[in-house]
Amino acid sequence: AKKELSIYKNCVTRTKDGRHVELGGNIGLPQDVNSVFEYGAEGIGLFRTEFLFMDTPHLPSEEVQFDAYRSVVEKMGSKPVIIRTLDIGGDKNIPYLDLPKEENPFLGYRAIRICFDRIDIFKSQLRAILRASAYGNARIMYPMIASVEEVIQANAILSEVKSDLLENDIPFNSKIEVGVMIEIPSAAITADLIIKEVDFFSIGTNDLTQYTLAADRMNDKVRYIYNSFHPSLLRLIKNVIDTSHSHGKFTGMCGEFAGNPLAAIMLLGMGLDEFSMSPSSIPKIRQIINSVSYSDAQKICDEVMELSSPNEIEAHLKERLSEIL
Ligand code: PEP
Numbered sequence: 140a141k142k143e144l145s146i147y148k149n150c151v152t153r154t155k156d157g158r159h160v161e162l163g164g165n166i167g168l169p170q171d172v173n174s175v176f177e178y179g180a181e182g183i184g185l186f187r188t189e190f191l192f193m194d195t196p197h198l199p200s201e202e203v204q205f206d207a208y209r210s211v212v213e214k215m216g217s218k219p220v221i222i223r224t225l226d227i228g229g230d231k232n233i234p235y236l237d238l239p240k241e242e243n244p245f246l247g248y249r250a251i252r253i254c255f256d257r258i259d260i261f262k263s264q265l266r267a268i269l270r271a272s273a274y275g276n277a278r279i280m281y282p283m284i285a286s287v288e289e290v291i292q293a294n295a296i297l298s299e300v301k302s303d304l305l306e307n308d309i310p311f312n313s314k315i316e317v318g319v320m321i322e323i324p325s326a327a328i329t330a331d332l333i334i335k336e337v338d339f340f341s342i343g344t345n346d347l348t349q350y351t352l353a354a355d356r357m358n359d360k361v362r363y364i365y366n367s368f369h370p371s372l373l374r375l376i377k378n379v380i381d382t383s384h385s386h387g388k389f390t391g392m393c394g395e396f397a398g399n400p401l402a403a404i405m406l407l408g409m410g411l412d413e414f415s416m417s418p419s420s421i422p423k424i425r426q427i428i429n430s431v432s433y434s435d436a437q438k439i440c441d442e443v444m445e446l447s448s449p450n451e452i453e454a455h456l457k458e459r460l461s462e463i464l
C-alpha cells in the first residue's frame with residue numbers, strides 16, 4: 140500500500156469529474172520546506188512563524204525574519220506560502236516576552252491580541268513578510284481573529300507598514316493577499332462580516348473545535364468531547380466555506396482535520412478549496428480526492444449533514460470511504 144501511495148506524491152489533485160483542490164503543507168521552520176517538496180504539496184497553507192520566536196533568547200530582528208520568509212517563498216517559486224503572524228500565548232510561551240501567568244491561557248492574552256498590544260513586534264513582522272513578498276507568492280494570515288473590528292485594525296496597521304515601505308522605495312507585492320484564520324466560533328458565525336475585509340479564510344479546526352465544544356485540546360480527560368466531526372463543527376465549517384464562495388473568495392483549512400482521511404470526502408463535498416496539513420499526510424488525502432467525483436462528495440456531505448452525532452458521522456464516512464478506495 141505504501142508503494143501505491145507514493146504515486147500520489149507528484150500528481151495534480153483532481154476529482155474524477157475534474158474539480159481541482161489544492162493540497163498544502165504546514166511548516167514551522169524554513170527547513171521544513173524539504174518535506175513539502177518530498178510529499179508534493181502544491182503550496183504552504185500554514186507557516187507557523189512562532190517557532191522563529193521560540194528558538195532564540197530574544198526577539199528575532201526584522202532582518203532575521205526576512206531571511207527566513209524569503210528563503211521559503213523563493214524555494215516555493217510561484218506556489219502560495221501563507222505566512223501566519225505570531226501566534227503565541229495559549230500553550231506556547233516565550234520567556235523573554237514576560238507574558239503574564241493566566242488562569243485560562245487559551246482564553247487570554249494570545250496571538251493577535253498580543254500583537255495589538257506590542258505593535259512594534261507586529262510591525263516588524265509585517266515588514267519582514269512584505270519585503271519577502273517581492274521574492275515569491277507570500278500571503279499574510281492573522282490568527283485568533285474574534286471579530287471584524289480586529290481585522291480592520293490589523294489591516295490598518297498593515298497599510299501603515301506598506302506606506303512606509305513605499306516611501307522608502309523598498310519593494311514588496313502591493314497586491315499581497317491577506318486572510319484570517321477562522322478558529323474562534325464568533326468569527327465562524329460572523330464570516331459574512333469578516334469576508335468583506337479579507338481575500339481568504341483558513342479554518343483552524345484545532346482551536347475551533349476546542350472553543351466550540353469547550354473542551355481543551357490538550358486535556359486527555361475531555362478528549363472524548365473534543366471531536367471535529369461534531370455536527371456543530373460541520374455546520375460552522377460549511378457556513379464559512381459557503382460565505383466565502385458567495386463573495387467569490389476561497390477557504391482553506393489548516394487544522395489537523397484537513398489531513399484526516401475520514402473527513403476528506405466530506406470537506407471536498409462542502410467545497411473546501413485548499414487542505415493544508417503535515418506534509419506526510421498529503422499522498423493519502425490526494426489518493427482519496429482523486430478517487431471520487433465532486434458530485435458524489437457533495438451527496439455524501441448532504442447525507443452527513445443530516446446525522447446527529449460524531450459517532451454516526453464517522454461510521455457513515457468510514458463506510459463511504461471503503462466503497463471508494
Ligand atoms: C488551528 O488552531 O487549527 C491551527 C492550525 O493553529 P494552531 O494549531 O497553531 O493553533
Ligand code: MG
Nearest residue numbers: 322343345346
Ligand atoms: Mg490555532
